[in-house]
Amino acid sequence: MGKYHGKATTVVKPKTAEEVSKIVKHCCERRIGIVPQGGNTGMVGGSVPIGNELILNLGSMSKVRSFDPVSGILIADAGCILQSLMDYVAPHNHIMPLDLGGKGSCQIGGNVSTNAGGLRLLRYGSLHGSVLGLEVVLPDGTILDQLTTLRKDNTGYDLKQLFIGAEGTLGVITGVSLLTPPSPQASNNVILALPSFDNVLPLFKTVKQQLSEILSAFEFIDRTAYDLAVKHGQGRGLHDDEIKGAECFVLVETSGGRREHDEQKLNDLLETLLTSDEPLINTGVLSQNPAQFSSLWALREGITEAVSKEGKAYKYDISVPLSTFKDVVDITREHLRSKGLLHEKGVKHVIGFGHVGDGNLHLNVVADAYTLEIQNALEPFIYELVASHKGSVSAEHGIGAMKTHALHYSKSGVSIEWMKKLKQLFDPHGIMNPGKVLEMP
Amino acid sequence: MGKYHGKATTVVKPKTAEEVSKIVKHCCERRIGIVPQGGNTGMVGGSVPIGNELILNLGSMSKVRSFDPVSGILIADAGCILQSLMDYVAPHNHIMPLDLGGKGSCQIGGNVSTNAGGLRLLRYGSLHGSVLGLEVVLPDGTILDQLTTLRKDNTGYDLKQLFIGAEGTLGVITGVSLLTPPSPQASNNVILALPSFDNVLPLFKTVKQQLSEILSAFEFIDRTAYDLAVKHGQGRGLHDDEIKGAECFVLVETSGGRREHDEQKLNDLLETLLTSDEPLINTGVLSQNPAQFSSLWALREGITEAVSKEGKAYKYDISVPLSTFKDVVDITREHLRSKGLLHEKGVKHVIGFGHVGDGNLHLNVVADAYTLEIQNALEPFIYELVASHKGSVSAEHGIGAMKTHALHYSKSGVSIEWMKKLKQLFDPHGIMNPGKVLEMP
Numbered sequence: 001m002g003k004y005h006g007k008a009t010t011v012v013k014p015k016t017a018e019e020v021s022k023i024v025k026h027c028c029e030r031r032i033g034i035v036p037q038g039g040n041t042g043m044v045g046g047s048v049p050i051g052n053e054l055i056l057n058l059g060s061m062s063k064v065r066s067f068d069p070v071s072g073i074l075i076a077d078a079g080c081i082l083q084s085l086m087d088y089v090a091p092h093n094h095i096m097p098l099d100l101g102g103k104g105s106c107q108i109g110g111n112v113s114t115n116a117g118g119l120r121l122l123r124y125g126s127l128h129g130s131v132l133g134l135e136v137v138l139p140d141g142t143i144l145d146q147l148t149t150l151r152k153d154n155t156g157y158d159l160k161q162l163f164i165g166a167e168g169t170l171g172v173i174t175g176v177s178l179l180t181p182p183s184p185q186a187s188n189n190v191i192l193a194l195p196s197f198d199n200v201l202p203l204f205k206t207v208k209q210q211l212s213e214i215l216s217a218f219e220f221i222d223r224t225a226y227d228l229a230v231k232h233g234q235g236r237g238l239h240d241d242e243i244k245g246a247e248c249f250v251l252v253e254t255s256g257g258r259r260e261h262d263e264q265k266l267n268d269l270l271e272t273l274l275t276s277d278e279p280l281i282n283t284g285v286l287s288q289n290p291a292q293f294s295s296l297w298a299l300r301e302g303i304t305e306a307v308s309k310e311g312k313a314y315k316y317d318i319s320v321p322l323s324t325f326k327d328v329v330d331i332t333r334e335h336l337r338s339k340g341l342l343h344e345k346g347v348k349h350v351i352g353f354g355h356v357g358d359g360n361l362h363l364n365v366v367a368d369a370y371t372l373e374i375q376n377a378l379e380p381f382i383y384e385l386v387a388s389h390k391g392s393v394s395a396e397h398g399i400g401a402m403k404t405h406a407l408h409y410s411k412s413g414v415s416i417e418w419m420k421k422l423k424q425l426f427d428p429h430g431i432m433n434p435g436k437v438l439e440m441p
Numbered sequence: 442m443g444k445y446h447g448k449a450t451t452v453v454k455p456k457t458a459e460e461v462s463k464i465v466k467h468c469c470e471r472r473i474g475i476v477p478q479g480g481n482t483g484m485v486g487g488s489v490p491i492g493n494e495l496i497l498n499l500g501s502m503s504k505v506r507s508f509d510p511v512s513g514i515l516i517a518d519a520g521c522i523l524q525s526l527m528d529y530v531a532p533h534n535h536i537m538p539l540d541l542g543g544k545g546s547c548q549i550g551g552n553v554s555t556n557a558g559g560l561r562l563l564r565y566g567s568l569h570g571s572v573l574g575l576e577v578v579l580p581d582g583t584i585l586d587q588l589t590t591l592r593k594d595n596t597g598y599d600l601k602q603l604f605i606g607a608e609g610t611l612g613v614i615t616g617v618s619l620l621t622p623p624s625p626q627a628s629n630n631v632i633l634a635l636p637s638f639d640n641v642l643p644l645f646k647t648v649k650q651q652l653s654e655i656l657s658a659f660e661f662i663d664r665t666a667y668d669l670a671v672k673h674g675q676g677r678g679l680h681d682d683e684i685k686g687a688e689c690f691v692l693v694e695t696s697g698g699r700r701e702h703d704e705q706k707l708n709d710l711l712e713t714l715l716t717s718d719e720p721l722i723n724t725g726v727l728s729q730n731p732a733q734f735s736s737l738w739a740l741r742e743g744i745t746e747a748v749s750k751e752g753k754a755y756k757y758d759i760s761v762p763l764s765t766f767k768d769v770v771d772i773t774r775e776h777l778r779s780k781g782l783l784h785e786k787g788v789k790h791v792i793g794f795g796h797v798g799d800g801n802l803h804l805n806v807v808a809d810a811y812t813l814e815i816q817n818a819l820e821p822f823i824y825e826l827v828a829s830h831k832g833s834v835s836a837e838h839g840i841g842a843m844k845t846h847a848l849h850y851s852k853s854g855v856s857i858e859w860m861k862k863l864k865q866l867f868d869p870h871g872i873m874n875p876g877k878v879l880e881m882p
Contacts, residue, residue: 070642115595129570150760151799153833154556155851157860161602182649201511208623212698213654257653261702319591358592392594410596414585419598
């Protein structure tokens, strides 16, 4: 988005944890700030220096250390690119437990440091569950080797968890051990048009019950987001006459062990939905082949591109209760209208879409241009709105440099105080990714 | 097992987090040790005082605070009994993400504090993934409220993770928020007899591929364990002539969304296995009704009772690589033989069984009586054996008071040093469950 520009003069690219250790020790003694950097694909400026910190780029640590095709346990250098790990485990009939838009550039160490979520979270859970072990270089240069391959190990405090999502502020992740699930044999999807947002929750309940363990995504798209995606040629939508009066859409994906079983479950679901006395949906289309499957996904994934073609976007990645998704979008739109900002030369659209299954709403405000007036109308308004629902101001993107000032909307004073104590304990000289997650002291 | 006897004079049973906070504050000011106690079902003495600590029993905090049947998110007081939570969510078509032998007494706060594993871990993952939030009273009496219901929240360090598995040494868990999965519609199981242990791993691979997302347990039982269970009337085994020469057994369970689909997958698996040119199994029996289903599980779950009828048991709950399960049992038996301890009046049996899917082996040494000679022959021998495989000396039971001296076999010096630093940070006066996890300073 062109928001962050670093001023670093020096980039180092170590090849081993021992080299990282030496660099960090050197910096620790001289109080030189360090920014650990993976694929540089973050959204909140977490891997960009604030001052003239040294950039410690992990890109040259890109070896798979081991993979066990029976247990599915993979040990990899932090600098391995996500896509290359997907390619590595695929011939062994395994997949990575996470999938992200940035998979072609992002690195597994960065994924873990930012606790990346993505499209597979509903099915395979968060990295706090699938990461089995880490190798971390602490801010004094010590190597903390917890690179275990054990699924079960109840021997004391689970230290590695602290580094998952710490955005490199407590140490540098140099190695990752994680559990990869077996590849599903078949994937299917269906797009559903709903007459009213009120039907989304009952629909989610029905879908969870009927699809059970094969449900792998349940994505919400509001009408405005859908129309924008179609307008900009993203994916193939439903027929115009079929979706008259549809207030929103849901994309359901299944991944399972046998195609014919999965298709039967999906067909039965569609029949239940369409023949019900009080149908929850207007219409639904099941993809019939890989091209249609991709086309339905393109609709959802293309929203981002459609938005960027339409104007400048203020993007909020929030967690709020499922039941409030529509309210949050509507209230934001009305707020902008009341400020006189909702017009062709100001804010053009306010849209919502996201992962219903995870309670994660992407709220995008599309404007003609970035202006301070809009920015001030949106913040802290949206953060306060999120806080009123006990939500999260950053569901998956993290805090980075961008949201340190907004941390208190999602974390209590006691929590922030303890975060500071932990930062002080691990990094007393404040050299590790300074100014990220927590404001500079 | 009658190993631990407390000497506490005082038990308090608070009803709210605020009451817990007041008690802890009082104890903190007067440097009185506290043992947080749940259902008292632990195996390693974690909930029994070492000296005359105050017992803080959570049993009177037993209310469900909220449950959302759409998202499956449950918030409960720490003192809720696991079985009662299972009963609570069942009518809403949800299950608890963990299941344990002690479910009739153990409490959810204790489950989280000990990072309990159990029978559903293979399918639903560890508590580090399914716990969404915690309310914890810290050792100075402060209430840390992180009782969020968000599946995704990337706003800073994930403090709650530190308390999962800390066995009450960093604070008292008073409330738990967790994600409950939808109930499976059908469960099936099958017992397989294998000619050789070498077939277990290829079998696991085949089973994972064919059953994919419906596989919910893959339990290993060695021949001696099987024979003991049958001898003591635990469950119904296979016919004697069918299992001649069988070296070990595997119990496979499936849980899925539709009975006929699951049965077809299981039948196809059995056919693949039995008609193969080089069959991995001698024979296999699929349960045909709920009674048979229970009977097959009784065989696996009855090993514990069979062992206790046979003699006194030294029980080791370890994680080692799947491929070494048999070696670990054999090497232990040979070691005891070489010490002249393997006979009717000494060690009668050395058996192995456990969760292959999790790499968790239960190694039981069944003796005529507990003796110091056997104890000294077993320890540190077994711990060293586990360490040589980079395993865990406590896969699911924890450290408690029993294994503090053995911690170093599974954790590096750096890890233990950092555990001590965290303990010092959270509990500088050492009042919280003293002598557990870490030895008294």
